[in-house]
Amino acid sequence: MSLEDRAKATAKNVxxxxxxAWGNVTGDPEDKAEGKTKxxxxxxxxxxxxxxxxxxxxxx
Numbered sequence: 001m002s003l004e005d006r007a008k009a010t011a012k013n014v015x016x017x018x019x020x021a022w023g024n025v026t027g028d029p030e031d032k033a034e035g036k037t038k039x040x041x042x043x044x045x046x047x048x049x050x051x052x053x054x055x056x057x058x059x060x
Contacts, residue, residue: 005049013042 020035022028 002049005045009042009045009049012038012045016040016042 016035016038018035019038020032023031023033023035
């Protein structure tokens with residue numbers, strides 16, 4: 001698995017948490033929803049990388 005891909009997924013998660021927090025502060029439900037969406041996207045990216053790692057490990 002690519003360390004770069006993991007870093008990008010983590011950055012997306014942090015970005016999503018910040019956006020969700022900003023939505024909570026401002027009361028903007030759109031920002032909250034977008035922040036949660038980014039966090040979910042990050043989880044999916046991490047899951048994809050886990051699958052890649054498992055496949056590579058089993059092939060080696």
